[in-house]
Amino acid sequence: MVSREDEIRLNELENQVDNGGGGTWEYLCLLRKLKLRRSDKVLTHGLSLLNDPKKRSALAAEEWTLYEQVAVAAMDCQNFGVAKDCLNVLQNKFPESKRVGRLEAMLLEAKGSWAEAEKAYSSLLEDNPLDQAVHKRRVAMAKSQGNISGAIEWLNKYLDIFMADHDAWRELAEIYVSQQMYKQAAFCYEELILAQPTIPLYHLAYADVLYTLGGLENFQAAKKYYASTIDLTGGKNVRALYGICLCTYAIGQLSKGRNKEDKDGSELQSLAATALEKDYKYRAAGKLSILTSTLRGLKL
Structure with a gap:
């Protein structure tokens, strides 16, 4: 950034x-x-x-x-x-420079000579299997051709070697989400949270994926990660505040009295709703009535 x-x-x-x-x-x-x-x-x-x-x-x-x-x-x-x-x-x-060789392969790629570019990248990887830039170019080339399954395959192979590349995990997660492969995306965000537990973006994205997957256990887990996002951002993440409200409503609909803790534990969602109303009063007063109506529909 x-x-x-x-x-x-x-x-x-x-x-x-x-x-x-x-x-x-x-x-x-x-x-x-x-x-x-x-x-x-x-x-x-x-x-x-x-x-x-x-x-x-x-x-x-x-x-x-x-x-x-x-x-x-x-x-x-x-x-x-x-x-x-x-x-x-x-x-x-x-x-004899491999770096120049990579640039020549990139020129083939830019021209749309995909087969020749792939041959050039493969040759470079034979000489140096740990060339991160070449691995990444193969992912980019697959995406350029609209070959999403190929991009996923190359990214997974790349991460088998370079498991600590957080940007690659995030890119793979976003591709999975775009393909509605939410369980695979969840795994990627779990890896990111384990590696960098203080980054709120990963908690928020993981919560979104869990909420999308649905089901009582996923809603409960999503609520926890929305809460951790709020904690990491000092209570200022509007999306996470909405997430708390939505998860609370979904849990209430599914538990139907079976989960007393989720049914009766109204403090968190009440705080989230109050924080949302305060934020809207300050930044979007004209839409406050819409927010109030939405929260009322969620019985908050």
């Missing part, structure tokens, strides 16, 4: 560079640091440096980093001629 300070600095630099005020290299470095693409800007301003021999030589060893950055931007912009030119320069400088 980009901090507010970095965002302000980036926008300042971008305006400065766009208006010919200098700072091009600093701007491109900041984009790399923040892992932002802004490919059209990188292509325009990166080429302005590469096409000026004096500016290019002043970069020293960083010149090759710029060639790589511009090559990726050119692929994003479908400017395959520029991308190929950059890769030719890099290939001449680093003829």
